[in-house]
Amino acid sequence: MSFGRELLNLFRTTSLERDIDDEIRFHLEERIHQNRAQHMAPEEAARLAHDQFGSVERVKVGMRAARVPRKSTLAAISAAVLVCSLSLHQWIATGRVYELREGITAPVPILAPAPHYTDAARLAKVHGVVRR
Amino acid sequence: MSKPDKLLGTLDLLVLRTLAPGDALHGCAIADRIHDMSQDALRVEEGSLYPALHRMEESSWLASEWRASANNRRARYYRITAAGKRRVTAIEREWTAHVSAVMRVLRLA
Numbered sequence: 001m002s003f004g005r006e007l008l009n010l011f012r013t014t015s016l017e018r019d020i021d022d023e024i025r026f027h028l029e030e031r032i033h034q035n036r037a038q039h040m041a042p043e044e045a046a047r048l049a050h051d052q053f054g055s056v057e058r059v060k061v062g063m064r065a066a067r068v069p070r071k072s073t074l075a076a077i078s079a080a081v082l083v084c085s086l087s088l089h090q091w092i093a094t095g096r097v098y099e100l101r102e103g104i105t106a107p108v109p110i111l112a113p114a115p116h117y118t119d120a121a122r123l124a125k126v127h128g129v130v131r132r
Numbered sequence: 133m134s135k136p137d138k139l140l141g142t143l144d145l146l147v148l149r150t151l152a153p154g155d156a157l158h159g160c161a162i163a164d165r166i167h168d169m170s171q172d173a174l175r176v177e178e179g180s181l182y183p184a185l186h187r188m189e190e191s192s193w194l195a196s197e198w199r200a201s202a203n204n205r206r207a208r209y210y211r212i213t214a215a216g217k218r219r220v221t222a223i224e225r226e227w228t229a230h231v232s233a234v235m236r237v238l239r240l241a
Binding site: 024031035049054059066067 | 157
């Protein structure tokens with residue numbers, strides 16, 4: 001299973017489940033139709049179709065299992081989400097520090113990264129201008 | 133190769149070979165065609181067929197699409213891919229080697 005397909009499957013579990021139901025329903029209806037064409041009574045045609053197919057739940061389990069992403073894929077996705085969360089957290093925190101340092105609240109977006117005021121002298125100068 | 137692997141390979145081989153001419157078939161028709169082609173000798177267990185079809189699609193050996201069946205009902209049709217054709221060639225080679233080995237033993241026994 002390719003990584004892209006596994007990733008896709010994670011986000012379409014509902015449609016996968018619907019597809020599985022539709023496919024099994026079609027199969028059973030088709031078999032019943034074939035059995036009816038051989039002059040079977042409706043109940044007998046349905047019973048035979050279900051007997052030949054076996055346990056629907058067992059088949060569904062097998063079909064779902066074929067679509068489940070590998071553990072290594074899930075681990076890679078979890079690691080990527082963790083890294084993104086940490087990066088975003090750091091970005092937001094930096095923005096808040098800048099906001100406090102400048103003493104300005106309204107026009108500064110909270111999620112903006114800090115500007116490059118890195119040296120202490122420049123920071124003091126900017127701070128002084130704002131206070132005056 | 134262990135026995136379960138070989139059995140799994142059998143189903144894959146039958147399905148891929150059935151679809152190899154390029155026809156797109158739904159699961160029901162695939163089971164019927166295997167039954168017909170084997171002159172009623174083989175009947176694929178229907179409950180095992182669908183998980184196998186999904187597994188082979190996830191392996192990119194098959195591709196599927198939903199379309200209307202002959203009875204105008206919505207059905208999932210499977211067709212073989214280029215990777216599937218390569219796979220069927222590989223499995224056929226394995227099977228031929230396996231059958232030849234068994235035949236050699238049978239002739240000598």
